[in-house]
Amino acid sequence: MGIEVVVEGLTMSFGKQNIWQDVTLTLPAGEVSVMLGPSGTGKTVFLKSLIGLLKPQQGRVLINGVDMVSSPERDIYETRKLFGLMFQDGALFGSMTLFDNIAFPLREHTRKRESEIRRIVMERIELVGLLGAEGKLPGEISGGMRKRAGLARALVLDPQIVLCDEPDSGLDPVRTAYLSQLLIDLNARIDATMLIVTHNLDIAATVPDNMGMFFRRNLVTFGPREVLLTSDEPVVTQFLAGRREGPIGMSEEKDAALLAAESAHAAPHRAGGPPGIVPQLEPSPGLPPRAAVARRRERVLGMLDQLPPAARAAIRDTYARGAAAPTLTMPAPGSGS
Ligand SMILES: Nc1ncnc2c1ncn2[C@@H]1O[C@H](COP(=O)(O)OP(=O)(O)O)[C@@H](O)[C@H]1O
Ligand SMILES: [Mg+2]
Numbered sequence: 001m002g003i004e005v006v007v008e009g010l011t012m013s014f015g016k017q018n019i020w021q022d023v024t025l026t027l028p029a030g031e032v033s034v035m036l037g038p039s040g041t042g043k044t045v046f047l048k049s050l051i052g053l054l055k056p057q058q059g060r061v062l063i064n065g066v067d068m069v070s071s072p073e074r075d076i077y078e079t080r081k082l083f084g085l086m087f088q089d090g091a092l093f094g095s096m097t098l099f100d101n102i103a104f105p106l107r108e109h110t111r112k113r114e115s116e117i118r119r120i121v122m123e124r125i126e127l128v129g130l131l132g133a134e135g136k137l138p139g140e141i142s143g144g145m146r147k148r149a150g151l152a153r154a155l156v157l158d159p160q161i162v163l164c165d166e167p168d169s170g171l172d173p174v175r176t177a178y179l180s181q182l183l184i185d186l187n188a189r190i191d192a193t194m195l196i197v198t199h200n201l202d203i204a205a206t207v208p209d210n211m212g213m214f215f216r217r218n219l220v221t222f223g224p225r226e227v228l229l230t231s232d233e234p235v236v237t238q239f240l241a242g243r244r245e246g247p248i249g250m251s252e253e254k255d256a257a258l259l260a261a262e263s264a265h266a267a268p269h270r271a272g273g274p275p276g277i278v279p280q281l282e283p284s285p286g287l288p289p290r291a292a293v294a295r296r297r298e299r300v301l302g303m304l305d306q307l308p309p310a311a312r313a314a315i316r317d318t319y320a321r322g323a324a325a326p327t328l329t330m331p332a333p334g335s336g337s
Helices: 043-050 073-080 098-109 114-127 143-155 173-190 201-206 225-229 234-241 250-263 292-302 309-320
Strands: 005-014 017-027 032-036 058-063 083-086 161-165 193-197 210-215 218-224
Touching: 005 043, 017 043, 017 058, 017 210, 017 218, 032 173, 032 201, 043 161, 043 193, 083 143, 098 114, 098 143, 114 143, 143 161, 143 173, 173 193, 173 201, 210 225, 210 234, 218 225, 218 234, 218 309, 225 234, 225 309, 292 309
Parallel strands: 032 193, 032 210, 083 161, 161 193
Antiparallel strands: 005 017, 005 058, 210 218
16 A cells, blocks of 8 residues: 655755745555646756655655755655655657667666566556557657656556656557546556646546645645635636636746646536536446545545635535445534544
8 A cells, every 4th residue: 555655845946946845645555645836936946856766955855754955864764665756758669679778777776577567567558558569669659648657667666656758749649538537547557656847637537536736836725626626716727728828827827728628628527517527537347446435535524624614515416416425424514623
């Protein structure tokens, strides 16, 4: 099962340039979280801080009692082995086959025999739907397949925490939809704690249990998906609607154009969901249910009275819809308000 990641009061600057300040959040064990934010707001810097590659000036990142900011490097190095990382560009070696690319971390970081490596690599190749392509070079396959190969490589060391930096960049809407399903299926199979940085509104609307957003050197919000999806904060509504009007301005204009293009493909609101909220994706038929779902239900219902009314109503609605939570006992209407 995934591991909780606790971030407390994290502040990061490069020289005089402050990137973000006082970031506090918890990635709940085994749940899927999405981080949004205009370009340049420090999302990649945040991911690198979680794995201890960058060192914020203040705050802590606690994983199994190790602080990825200030614990001894030896402990940080060991804890880093719990992570699987999927970077923006897939970061595959162009001269290696997909098989060798995916096997690379195993050959580099373990002393496993080649037969064992083969078993693990082929299992991950199957997991991401690349069976048959293992002998191909990265240049011979589509961008979507390269993404999936990058994901397979992130998974060979059995990560308990998976970080994906813009896994959708360069993918068309259909491939992005497949990727969204793949991320949910992956979570159902391995129960890892997942954090996905994305600009993609479909992924944001359908994949995560939790969502957060960076803007103007702050974490604007982080919490259950329903909080951000029902938020009336201008920066959040602008971002989710992909509008030009709003606090996100000129310097992120390229970003806004990209978002506007993407929102044209945004999933239509399906009947039955809370207003404005598209139902979260479920694992593909034949897969086990996501272990995080039951934990998340407990957790979120336990914090209902700390949430804004719109989010509270949306969460009640989500869990009242039945299929996802047949045995749920709902708190009485109005309780905790
Ligand atoms: N190693 C570094 N040294 C100095 N500045 C950096 C470094 N890495 C990132 N930055 C700066 O931090 C800011 C945030 O970058 P980044 O995390 O890549 O944003 P995002 O991923 O949200 O688009 C940018 O202004 C970038 O120039
Ligand atoms: Mg980035």
